[in-house]
Amino acid sequence: MTAEPLFKKVLIANRGEIALRILRALQAMEIPSVAIYHSSDRHSPVVRLADEAVEITGDSPSSAHLDVEQIISICHELEVDAVHPCYGFLSENAKFARALNDASIAFIGPSAEVIELMGDKITSREFVEQHGFPVPPSVSLDADDAGFDDAIAAMQFPLVVKASAGGGGKGMSIVHSVEELQSTLRIAASEAEKYFGDKRVYVERYFSSARHIEVQILGDGENIIHLGERECSIQRRFQKIIEEAPSPAFTQEKRDQICETAAGIARAAHYSSAGTVEFLYTPEGEFFFLEMNTRIQVEHPVTEMVYNVDLVQEQIKIAAGKSLDIKQADVSMSGHAIECRLCAEDAFNGFLPETGKVLYLKEPTGERVRFDSGLYQGQDVTTAFDPMLAKLIVHADTRDQAIHGSIKALKQLVLLGVKINTQYLINVLSHPAFKTGNIDTGFVSTFIDDLKVDSTSQEQLQSVLATAYLTDRNTKLLLDATPEPYAAIGNWRN
Amino acid sequence: MQPKYIIDDTEYLVTPIRRTDSIVLDINGHTQDVRLKWHDEHYGEITIAGKPSQFYAAQDEDRLYIHIDGKVWEVNIADEFGATQDDGNSSGNVTAPMPGVVIEVAVNQGDSVNQGDTVMLIESMKLQTEIKASVTGTVTSIGSEAGASFNKGAVLVSITAEEQS
Numbered sequence: 001m002t003a004e005p006l007f008k009k010v011l012i013a014n015r016g017e018i019a020l021r022i023l024r025a026l027q028a029m030e031i032p033s034v035a036i037y038h039s040s041d042r043h044s045p046v047v048r049l050a051d052e053a054v055e056i057t058g059d060s061p062s063s064a065h066l067d068v069e070q071i072i073s074i075c076h077e078l079e080v081d082a083v084h085p086c087y088g089f090l091s092e093n094a095k096f097a098r099a100l101n102d103a104s105i106a107f108i109g110p111s112a113e114v115i116e117l118m119g120d121k122i123t124s125r126e127f128v129e130q131h132g133f134p135v136p137p138s139v140s141l142d143a144d145d146a147g148f149d150d151a152i153a154a155m156q157f158p159l160v161v162k163a164s165a166g167g168g169g170k171g172m173s174i175v176h177s178v179e180e181l182q183s184t185l186r187i188a189a190s191e192a193e194k195y196f197g198d199k200r201v202y203v204e205r206y207f208s209s210a211r212h213i214e215v216q217i218l219g220d221g222e223n224i225i226h227l228g229e230r231e232c233s234i235q236r237r238f239q240k241i242i243e244e245a246p247s248p249a250f251t252q253e254k255r256d257q258i259c260e261t262a263a264g265i266a267r268a269a270h271y272s273s274a275g276t277v278e279f280l281y282t283p284e285g286e287f288f289f290l291e292m293n294t295r296i297q298v299e300h301p302v303t304e305m306v307y308n309v310d311l312v313q314e315q316i317k318i319a320a321g322k323s324l325d326i327k328q329a330d331v332s333m334s335g336h337a338i339e340c341r342l343c344a345e346d347a348f349n350g351f352l353p354e355t356g357k358v359l360y361l362k363e364p365t366g367e368r369v370r371f372d373s374g375l376y377q378g379q380d381v382t383t384a385f386d387p388m389l390a391k392l393i394v395h396a397d398t399r400d401q402a403i404h405g406s407i408k409a410l411k412q413l414v415l416l417g418v419k420i421n422t423q424y425l426i427n428v429l430s431h432p433a434f435k436t437g438n439i440d441t442g443f444v445s446t447f448i449d450d451l452k453v454d455s456t457s458q459e460q461l462q463s464v465l466a467t468a469y470l471t472d473r474n475t476k477l478l479l480d481a482t483p484e485p486y487a488a489i490g491n492w493r494n
Numbered sequence: 495m496q497p498k499y500i501i502d503d504t505e506y507l508v509t510p511i512r513r514t515d516s517i518v519l520d521i522n523g524h525t526q527d528v529r530l531k532w533h534d535e536h537y538g539e540i541t542i543a544g545k546p547s548q549f550y551a552a553q554d555e556d557r558l559y560i561h562i563d564g565k566v567w568e569v570n571i572a573d574e575f576g577a578t579q580d581d582g583n584s585s586g587n588v589t590a591p592m593p594g595v596v597i598e599v600a601v602n603q604g605d606s607v608n609q610g611d612t613v614m615l616i617e618s619m620k621l622q623t624e625i626k627a628s629v630t631g632t633v634t635s636i637g638s639e640a641g642a643s644f645n646k647g648a649v650l651v652s653i654t655a656e657e658q659s
Contacts, residue, residue, distance in 0.1 A: 190615070194597065355593055355645075359552035359554055360550060360552040383643065422565075422566070426564070460562065460563060464567045466526065469499070471530075471551040471553065472558060
């Protein structure tokens with residue numbers, strides 16, 4: 001490590017597992033850190049482990065994390081010279097990037113101009129199309145505009161309605177008929193306005209059997225490389241739950257083609273930081289640009305494991321003005337990695353969110369097992385934040401071994417007190433269709449009945465009931481208070 | 495006391511029969527010889543008919559969480575009098591299907607609504623859902639206003655059903 005750290009002090013403008021992930025990178029680079037937290041997170045590990053921690057306030061926990069002025073004033077007060085936004089919250093907010101820039105604080109991400117260009121779904125599609133890269137058929141008129149109905153009529157159903165400023169599955173829905181479209185547009189616009197302060201939506205042809213493939217990009221504005229693709233087709237409610245690298249779909253030739261396209265798009269935008277270009281990949285082998293994510297992504301660890309690159313440390317170096325010292329020829333992938341997102345939800349009942357208190361936690365461990373989590377015993381899991389609590393990433397030589405290792409690690413994970421989707425993830429990983437690698441974004445709905453299976457054997461039921469009875473505090477009191485008659489008899493006889 | 499345990503809405507009985515160095519239990523109609531050994535406060539080993547399993551257990555009031563064989567079971571403790579089950583929804587109460595936040599209230603107290611009318615827009619995690627009137631009638635009260643959060647099962651809107659004449 002050099003004597004002079006790249007930044008004097010970095011503020012982590014986020015919470016949960018990703019805040020802790022960024023903190024670890026800062027610690028490895030010997031850069032002093034500041035955590036910000038809403039009072040509901042005051043006991044979380046990042047608050048304990050960061051060099052400094054400052055409470056932020058707001059009408060709701062998320063509004064505190066979206067308060068640009070408050071965050072910048074903390075930066076001034078503590079002489080912070082860079083902010084890492086992580087994902088979600090302010091990570092793709094060009095105004096935030098610009099405000100930091102104006103205050104001479106580095107935003108660890110691309111420039112405000114690139115966020116504006118690539119972070120917006122409508123402008124990025126136009127940009128990509130202008131540069132000769134493929135985009136899916138779509139309509140991006142306002143629903144009130146003349147010509148909207150005609151444009152819709154010319155498209156094939158089903159369609160997908162998306163918020164222009166959206167991301168992470170928010171503000172998206174599938175529409176099967178013209179009748180459904182009206183109310184869907186209303187809800188989509190309302191969601192879009194609430195989450196992104198921007199009610200523009202657009203309508204795109206929906207490919208029900210396509211794969212969701214994304215390519216990791218790393219660039220300093222001049223040197224732009226890709227770090228292969230991630231397969232993200234296993235989704236529920238448009239949100240990914242299992243991601244892997246590499247995708248089982250590709251020949252090396254196809255992989256090169258899609259990864260080079262992604263790098264070309266990033267090059268056209270003079271991209272500087274870590275970013276992701278998302279594509280739809282059809283069974284016919286066509287691919288279309290979907291959107292670009294101008295931030296570190298939830299699923300970045302699978303790429304880190306197969307490429308042995310620390311994406312967050314690279315992001316920080318680039319933000320500090322260093323040129324990217326990795327060339328495309330320097331990197332190659334090794335083995336296969338799978339990430340499972342652990343979410344507080346009832347996966348067997350419509351994925352409805354679950355709340356509760358973490359009464360006991362035991363994280364899975366093992367060689368090439370990574371558990372990215374901000375969880376702690378005693379934590380109240382509420383609906384104030386995203387339901388994703390932790391990520392399990394397993395790296396192995398082959399895809400089969402990675403699947404096997406993931407199932408084993410999921411079974412090792414013990415989290416008592418909050419219902420999470422562990423069994424559902426095991427069901428997906430164990431499914432024969434998943435094992436063949438022949439998956440698409442419809443997987444969760446296609447195999448809905450198979451994936452629902454949550455059986456308890458007679459033997460398991462007896463173990464559970466006996467354990468319940470004998471660990472139940474009421475029974476323990478009862479047993480402690482009752483003399484042991486047989487032991488007493490034994491004493492009498494001898 | 496005769497504890498009853500509820501797993502996925504099914505009730506089971508566990509009865510102690512006798513106790514020596516192990517305990518004989520009647521588990522839901524099956525008599526078994528059981529031993530339990532703690533490794534620490536939450537982790538232990540239960541042996542049923544000579545077959546050991548590792549378990550993790552935690553209790554929150556009248557709910558037990560038990561992890562065995564890589565799976566978690568939620569076990570609700572009901573005493574011998576049984577927990578009262580609220581059927582709800584018998585009137586025109588519109589209850590929350592999940593915890594969340596109210597985005598928009600589409601009706602006012604005193605409004606007439608038809609069955610199926612949207613009365614509220616709620617959001618839970620990232621999903622917005624329209625809440626619809628369960629009956630035709632008059633809105634008598636609104637349980638939560640825009641911006642307020644609520645728990646699963648909370649009454650969002652009460653509607654008095656219209657008299658059929």
